[in-house]
Amino acid sequence: MSIIKQRLSGWGRYPVHETYAARPETNSDLRKLLTSELVANWIAYGLGRSYGDTPLNENGGTIITTKLNRFLSFDEKTGILECEAGVSFKEILDVFIPRGYFLPVTPGTKFVTVGGAIANDVHGKNHHVEGTFSQHVLDFTLLLASGEVIRCSRTENAELFWATVGGIGLTGIILTARFKMVPITSSYYNVHYQRARNFEEALRLFRESDDQYRYSVAWIDCMSKGGSLGRCVLMRGNNAPAEQVKAKNPLPILHKTKLAIPFDFPSFVLNKLTIKAFNSMYYRIHPKDSHKLVGYESFYYPLDAIHQWNRMYGKRGFVQYQAVFPPETCHEGLKEMLERLSGSNRSSFLAVLKSSGEQNEGLLSFPKKGYTLALDIPITDESLFPFLRSMDELVLKHGGRVYLAKDSTLSPEHFREMYPRYKEFQAIRNRVDPNGIFSSSMARRLKIVEA
């Protein structure tokens, strides 16, 4: 089993860390790696779609899980799928859409693995009604530091279940999982597009009518100021029944023509002016109020159609910043965050606002009741980092927190305040991995584990 020294990064391409990577194809290879004396500790790395250093392990070992990707069983009656953790959401959709099933929850890209979806406790456009991906997981098997494999569910090893959900890979390696797929009769969605003149109007629309839509999100123009601060386009919808889709096959697998960004764009391509122009155009091309039937690819995965879109941000990469604010403070919190962004000399190409449902029992799970705002910010120079630090303070002040799957800069102190259950997490981790076989750049940066 080869172990190679290589440089890896997350989707934001910042930071880039040198690591010893291995790509096991069998469970016995995987077990052998954990006892290897060449490498001190390991972290699992799937398709590299978390943005920052969650799956990185500087000078340590990285287990690339993409070849541990077998489907194990599927029950047509209950819709319960069992598969290995390296299976990607894309593979699941390709196999199960034609049979009339969809993922219970999906993030904005289908290039994530099942293991990554659990370890980051990912959410999607339906969080306000159906929670995170893990909330649809019945159980999973976990390879512990001791080499033992145990099953975790809400009733069996429940503590470890909720530590692993959102536990950024620090409790062990997720080997297999069972979760419930959702029956569909078409792979199209009835989407209602509505413009909101500012974020206050958007919040009002979310509050008034989000319960009518299973999927809900708003794209937000964060370059606008004053009375139009946070103007946005709401995109909310429901799965369309087959009768409504006037197509011979209502359950197509839709692969859009793939575009690719073949090289790093020079850093001047995305500047304040181009971003402003794009944002303004995007707002205007959407009519004030309209309904449309769209395929699942354009609805869930608009950016998957462009391969390696992260190259658009140039060689230095970008950070994605996602924060959630509780309902009581969201108005003030969002206002300050948007003002600070549009007032600074920075710009966000893509910004997304969404209502968030109740928090689950995952000890380090991100979503909690309120509203979440996600921003893409290109890394132009070092001054970005103090700016992000001040954003963290702003988020904390309003009782919010940032999403670890997207983070690369949070401080250990802020982390502890944002995730008050970290102590419970540490206690469980110390119990199942006393020798620190699992570690990551993020875990050391946030002082979740000892460096």
Added chain:
Amino acid sequence: MENVLILGATSGIAQAIARQLAARGVNLILAGRSVEELDRLAGDLRVRFNCSVMTKKYDAVPIDAHQAFYESCKASVGRLDGVILCYGYMGDQRKAQNDGLHAKEVIDVNFTSCVSILHVIANDFEQRGSGFICAISSVAGDRGRQSNYVYGSSKGALSLFLQGLRNRLAKSGVSVLTVKPGFVDTRMTYGQSGLFLVAKPEKVAADIIRAIEKKKNVLYTPFFWRWIMLIIKLIPESLFKKLSL
């Protein structure tokens, strides 16, 4: 193609071939050393394609068991339409230079065992007058190079064997395909330095299946390896021996 036997079914290329054949409704027998891994693979194919897959333990090196192995494959599906031999052993060139037994291991897996099992199968197909035999050799068998000539010569011998077998079976309507893949992104090559133009196993698998259907003789995949190897073969030996390729 109804019933196909894949030897060395856990190799990266074999897995991709198995998926593509299963997707077309071909019944498969997956054979290899680790029954645990074969079952894992078979389960995956059943969920993905609702297809019929069987697994059989196959050990390449003890060749006296080959006849019985083949009979048991035939007994379970009735009739085999073809065989795809996908296993190979890269070994360690340095080690093979100093350890005759290691070199023998490489040769036994890549050559001796193939001669044995493919003869067992060829004899049956010849008598019946139909079937296809496909074996994965390597571009490394086209010219001996200091960096891997033990592996290379075992694959070169396999290519030559297949050429002769093809000649023998041509009149009985049995096709023989020699596959020469370049660098493919599999477990065998993962982590090796100096690789270039590395192909995805899915692409290589699709090429192989197409070549079997078209009854091709020799397939270089991806196609440009034919031209790369042509150039490499054209370099005069007096110059080649001084190069470090």
